[in-house]
Amino acid sequence: MxxxxxxxxxxxxxxxxxxxxxxxxxxxxxxxxxxxxxxxxxxxxxxxxxxxxxxxxxxxxxIRRLKLGTRPVANTWAVHPADSKITQSAPIDDGTLIQAKGITYKLSEFTQDPDCDKKWAGGFFLTYYLCPTDYHRVHSPVDGDITSVRYMPGELWPVNEWSTTNIKNLFSVNERVLVEIDTDLGPVGVVFVGATNVGHICLSFDEQIQGNQKGPHIFQHKFYSPEIPTHKGAELGMFRMGSTIVMLYPPSFRQKFEGHLNLGPSVKVNGPLIK
Incomplete structure (x- = not known):
């Protein structure tokens, strides 16, 4: 293998x-x-x-859409962004996230954001794995305004169990797109992580940002002015095949909701993240 x-x-x-x-x-x-x-x-x-x-x-x-009303949006501050399995969930202590048992990766390398510690260190992260069985559109977990997007070129390793336990810094090495949403509790990050056969990440609100295209792969950081309003359940983007979403929540979210999270392991898009 x-x-x-x-x-x-x-x-x-x-x-x-x-x-x-x-x-x-x-x-x-x-x-x-x-x-x-x-x-x-x-x-x-x-x-x-x-x-x-x-x-x-x-x-x-x-990349089919679902029938209207199939996944009603839960009445909580945050909902799950995708049909998926939660493989990791933990506080972001010392700017570190968990990849697998005994394996970690750094928030700064993962986001390539010099201000990431101010935004998410001391907060909470969740890793959602989408398999081919799942619905593959990703929806906003919160109400807020999309302020920016970072496209980070990289490899397209698989994101299965073998890779997460064998490839160092897997999620920081693979291609990814970070959508930042400003909320009343602070910035929330929705990170699309590409994988083998899943490089084609598409955003619903910006067709110019796409993964695994031909030609040079160049880091992009795009700000939106005016910011783009979004709400829980609004479509953010999609994967062409199964992959991973990593959610980044700020310290204020952790202080308010830690211990009250619905962590699955299997969850549905728009289902309640908070019990």
């Missing part, structure tokens, strides 16, 4: 997989492949916005 993963051309492979997933062949091909994909991953077709026969490719089905 280790040797094969290390030598694979992960960016190129991810683009090839993306092209295959979005191949739009004859209607019978689309219907057969989409239905087979849904069957293999035990996806509830009743939750999809449209009948499976209306999706022209597996890729289009993969």
């Amino acid at each position: 280790s040797a094969i993963t290390r030598i694979l051309p992960k960016r190129r492979l991810s683009r090839w997989v993306g092209k295959f997933m979005h191949y739009r062949g004859p209607k019978f091909w689309a219907r057969a492949t989409v239905k087979s994909f849904a069957w293999f991953y035990n996806i509830n077709l009743e939750e999809a916005e449209k009948p499976y026969t209306e999706y022209p490719s597996i890729g289009d089905f993969f």
